[in-house]
Amino acid sequence: MRRITRIATVGIASAALALSATACGGKSSSEQSGSDDKGGKAAIAYDIGGRGDQSFNDAAFAGLEKAEKELDIEGNDAEPSEGEGDPDKIQRLTALARAGNNPVIGVGFAYAPAIAEVAPKFPKTTFGLIDDTSKTGPNIANLVFNEEQGSYLAGVAAAKVTKTNTVGFIGGVETPLIKKFEAGFVQGVKDTKKGVNVKVQYLTQPPDFGGFSKPDLGKAAAQGQLDAGADVIYAAAGLAGSGSIEATAKAGKWAIGVDSDQYNQKGLAAYKDQILTSVTKNVSGAVFNLIKSVQDGKPQTGEVRYGLEDEGVALSRSNPAFTKMTDVIAAVDKAKADIAAGKIKVKTAP
Numbered sequence: 001m002r003r004i005t006r007i008a009t010v011g012i013a014s015a016a017l018a019l020s021a022t023a024c025g026g027k028s029s030s031e032q033s034g035s036d037d038k039g040g041k042a043a044i045a046y047d048i049g050g051r052g053d054q055s056f057n058d059a060a061f062a063g064l065e066k067a068e069k070e071l072d073i074e075g076n077d078a079e080p081s082e083g084e085g086d087p088d089k090i091q092r093l094t095a096l097a098r099a100g101n102n103p104v105i106g107v108g109f110a111y112a113p114a115i116a117e118v119a120p121k122f123p124k125t126t127f128g129l130i131d132d133t134s135k136t137g138p139n140i141a142n143l144v145f146n147e148e149q150g151s152y153l154a155g156v157a158a159a160k161v162t163k164t165n166t167v168g169f170i171g172g173v174e175t176p177l178i179k180k181f182e183a184g185f186v187q188g189v190k191d192t193k194k195g196v197n198v199k200v201q202y203l204t205q206p207p208d209f210g211g212f213s214k215p216d217l218g219k220a221a222a223q224g225q226l227d228a229g230a231d232v233i234y235a236a237a238g239l240a241g242s243g244s245i246e247a248t249a250k251a252g253k254w255a256i257g258v259d260s261d262q263y264n265q266k267g268l269a270a271y272k273d274q275i276l277t278s279v280t281k282n283v284s285g286a287v288f289n290l291i292k293s294v295q296d297g298k299p300q301t302g303e304v305r306y307g308l309e310d311e312g313v314a315l316s317r318s319n320p321a322f323t324k325m326t327d328v329i330a331a332v333d334k335a336k337a338d339i340a341a342g343k344i345k346v347k348t349a350p
Contacts, residue, residue: 042067042291043076043101045092047108048212049239050079054265055258056238056283060107060130062260063287070288071295076101089114097122103141103294105287106130109177110209115140126299128290130283131177133303141293141300143286147177148184148346149339150279150313151234154256155188156335157277157315158232159196160328161254166197168225170218170244172211172237174202176349181236181258181279183347191344192331199225200350203240215243222247232256232276242268249274259283263318278316282306309340 044064046057064075076099078092089106093114096104105128106115116135119127126139133142158167169185171178186198201221203211211217218240222233226247234256235244241258248255249271255262257278262268268275286306293300306312315332317323338344 040295041074041076041099041101042103042105042294043078043096043099044105044107044287045078045089045096045111046080047110047238048080048209051077052267053213053239054242054262054267055260056281057107058265059260059281059283060105060287061284063284064291066284066288067291071292073291073295086113086117090117093118093127094121097125097127102126103128103290103299105143105290107283108132109134109175126290126294126301128287130286136302138301139299140302141290142303143283143290144303144305145281145283145286145313146305146307146346147236147279147281147313148180148187148348149308150281150315151181151184151236152188152191152339152344152346153315153332153335154234154277154279155185155190156192156331157322157328158185158234158254158256159189159192160331161276161325162193162196162232164229164231165193165195166199166229166231168199168201168222168230168233170221170225170233170235170237170241171200171202172218172235172240173204173206173209175206178202178236179350180348181234183350185234186350187347188335192335197229199228199230201225203237211240212238214240215246217243218245219243219247223251226251226253234258234279236279245271245275257316261316261318263316272319273321276319277322278318280314280316282312282314285312308336 044060067073068075103126109132112132112135115127115129119137128141130143189196203217218237222244232254233248235241236258245255254276259281262278263272263275
């Protein structure tokens with residue numbers, strides 16, 4: 001497998017230099033591509049937290065890796081810089097497009113303004129925008145998910161396993177996207193067991209997006225909810241969610257992961273026994289599918305939505321302790337069927 005080129009950008013001034021240096025030892029993108037790259041090149045630009053968040057960004061990277069293995073492409077990925085703004089993202093996407101990557105995928109809604117700016121300048125390049133439909137164009141694919149549906153199932157599971165009748169939700173940043181997670185989770189809890197108290201906390205407010213990147217904030221928030229009696233905590237907070245999982249696991253309570261199947265994340269192996277389940281988003285599949293569509297000459301454009309019906313969102317069952325809870329599994333399966341049949345309408349806002 002060809003090694004993925006990792007492009008680290010630290011502000012606009014260094015973006016051009018970063019593009020010429022890679023994790024493989026300093027070859028330029030043009031030198032690396034070569035004539036043997038039959039599948040072309042594709043790139044992802046990470047959201048806050050970057051690769052290694054054990055969650056959202058890592059799911060996108062998994063899709064790029066799969067494309068390298070199965071489609072014979074050269075994969076490139078670019079890291080965000082601390083406290084960056086839209087100009088930094090514009091520079092990053094521009095550099096990736098100029099280097100011949102197609103598609104170029106912005107991982108997260110924060111890339112919406114930048115993609116709206118850059119995409120018209122590269123009409124032959126497909127741009128993927130994950131988790132946002134506000135910016136559209138003839139060469140933009142909006143890759144979105146029904147997060148509220150998976151979160152509803154997590155709420156069902158939490159309500160079934162809680163012994164204290166208190167559960168928690170931690171959101172990284174209070175944005176409309178993360179409030180979808182909250183809405184589905186709270187509804188799932190309340191529909192399953194009346195009287196359960198759901199404690200809700202957000203780590204930061206826009207324009208401060210540090211709540212997606214600081215594990216210590218997630219850890220502190222989880223500890224506060226544990227001290228208040230919560231025995232199941234669901235965090236939708238990117239890298240900060242790992243701090244929540246750590247605190248919850250050390251207390252011997254149940255954590256619910258997000259985006260990736262966090263039970264199987266190596267960085268969280270020490271806490272896996274207490275990760276009851278995870279609300280997964282098939283970000284890896286969305287990234288792979290977009291890359292393949294470009295390679296096939298039929299690039300996806302417009303809204304491409306993933307939900308329960310196509311496993312675009314799901315509740316993982318990797319933890320054997322969870323699968324042994326037959327009454328919980330039965331309740332989750334019934335809720336999933338009722339959502340698919342339209343008997344349950346899951347809210348997208350609290």
